[in-house]
Amino acid sequence: FLRLLKMFISFYIIGLIISLIENIIGMFGNGFIAVIYCIDWVKSRKLFSCDMILTCLAMSRILLQGIFTAYIFIHIFAPGTHYLNQVQKSFSFLWLFANTVGLWFTACLGIFYCVKITICNQPLFLRMKQKISVMVPKLLLWSLLVSFITSIPLIWSQYSFYLCISEGHLFSNSTVEDKTWDVSYLYFTFLYSATSFIPFIIFLTTSILLISSLWRHTRNMQCNTTSFWDPNTEAHVSAIKALISCLILYIFNFAAVIVTALPTCLTDRIWTRTITYMVLAAYPSGHSLILILINPKLKQALVRILQIIKCHLKGEIF
Numbered sequence: 001f002l003r004l005l006k007m008f009i010s011f012y013i014i015g016l017i018i019s020l021i022e023n024i025i026g027m028f029g030n031g032f033i034a035v036i037y038c039i040d041w042v043k044s045r046k047l048f049s050c051d052m053i054l055t056c057l058a059m060s061r062i063l064l065q066g067i068f069t070a071y072i073f074i075h076i077f078a079p080g081t082h083y084l085n086q087v088q089k090s091f092s093f094l095w096l097f098a099n100t101v102g103l104w105f106t107a108c109l110g111i112f113y114c115v116k117i118t119i120c121n122q123p124l125f126l127r128m129k130q131k132i133s134v135m136v137p138k139l140l141l142w143s144l145l146v147s148f149i150t151s152i153p154l155i156w157s158q159y160s161f162y163l164c165i166s167e168g169h170l171f172s173n174s175t176v177e178d179k180t181w182d183v184s185y186l187y188f189t190f191l192y193s194a195t196s197f198i199p200f201i202i203f204l205t206t207s208i209l210l211i212s213s214l215w216r217h218t219r220n221m222q223c224n225t226t227s228f229w230d231p232n233t234e235a236h237v238s239a240i241k242a243l244i245s246c247l248i249l250y251i252f253n254f255a256a257v258i259v260t261a262l263p264t265c266l267t268d269r270i271w272t273r274t275i276t277y278m279v280l281a282a283y284p285s286g287h288s289l290i291l292i293l294i295n296p297k298l299k300q301a302l303v304r305i306l307q308i309i310k311c312h313l314k315g316e317i318f
Contacts, residue, residue: 015274019281020072023065026285029292030065033058036301049136050112054291056140057105061284064098067091068281089155097151099257100195102284104143106250107199110206110243112136118213150195196254203250207243245290253283 037055041047047055071091115125115132128135256279259272292298 011271012274015278016072016076019277020069022278022281022285023069023072026281026288027062027065027069029285029288030058030061032302033288033291033298034062036298040297049133050109050116052136053105053109053112053140054295057102057109058288060098060102060105061288064095064102065281065284067094067098071095072277093151093154096154097147100150101143101147103196103199103250104147105140106246107202107206108136108139108143110203111139113243114206114209118209119217120213146195150191153191193258196257200250200254203243203247207247210243242291242294246287249283249286252279256280 034055037047037051037058040051041055074087112132115128118125120126256276259276260280292302
């Protein structure tokens with residue numbers, strides 16, 4: 001028994017360390033994205049719509065990863081503080097707000113890519129293509145407002161709504177168990193499911209439209225026997241790589257968040273909690289690295305920074 005307990009504790013500690021490393025990498029990645037676009041904003045006195053979305057998305061993820069990192073530190077060094085109701089409510093509100101606004105910003109990114117890149121001759125779609133740059137700031141503001149409003153109810157919630165309340169022991173051998181669920185827990189589950197499911201559907205729809213557009217475009221290029229690889233095709237492929245990779249990470253992240261919303265009597269296991277932490281930390285970190293590698297401006301800036309660091313390490317003087 002002691003050997004098994006040590007194994008679980010070691011797995012839990014390793015999982016927390018991995019989650020912490022993922023968060024640190026993600027904070028550097030998202031910080032890099034935000035700094036690059038803020039520098040461009042200061043230099044040119046303007047920020048393009050796509051750059052604006054990526055900057056807001058990076059900042060929301062920095063907030064999310066900062067909250068998650070603080071949560072891990074408190075969980076390790078002050079475990080008693082973690083179970084205080086005020087601490088739990090504060091973390092729940094901030095985490096739900098940062099996570100929800102990040103999902104909505106991701107949906108805005110999907111809408112922007114879909115409208116700007118997808119080839120469609122429908123009048124309504126062409127009108128949206130012309131006005132999407134004006135719509136982006138409004139979409140971002142609405143995302144902030146919706147995320148804040150849907151997170152407010154957690155301020156009045158009680159930490160006990162995460163717990164199973166039952167008469168007798170949950171794992172007793174009795175054939176009848178009278179379980180009761182706190183109404184606030186059911187409300188929280190419904191609220192989070194709704195606020196997360198809507199941006200997920202938007203993002204999934206825009207991703208499918210982009211993939212369909214690329215398929216039609218490449219098919220037309222083959223029929224016309226012209227150059228197969230042109231700037232339009234390259235833009236499609238770059239956007240689809242970012243969207244598909246984000247979609248895969250999004251699905252795992254959504255599953256992990258659903259697990260965290262379940263009552264503690266169902267999820268209070270070392271391996272469940274550890275894997276959930278690692279998955280939650282992987283989504284914003286992994287997607288930020290993918291965006292840097294796919295986006296030409298960010299990739300060039302990263303290469304220049306790495307070259308400068310390499311030159312300084314070698315003692316070269318420019």
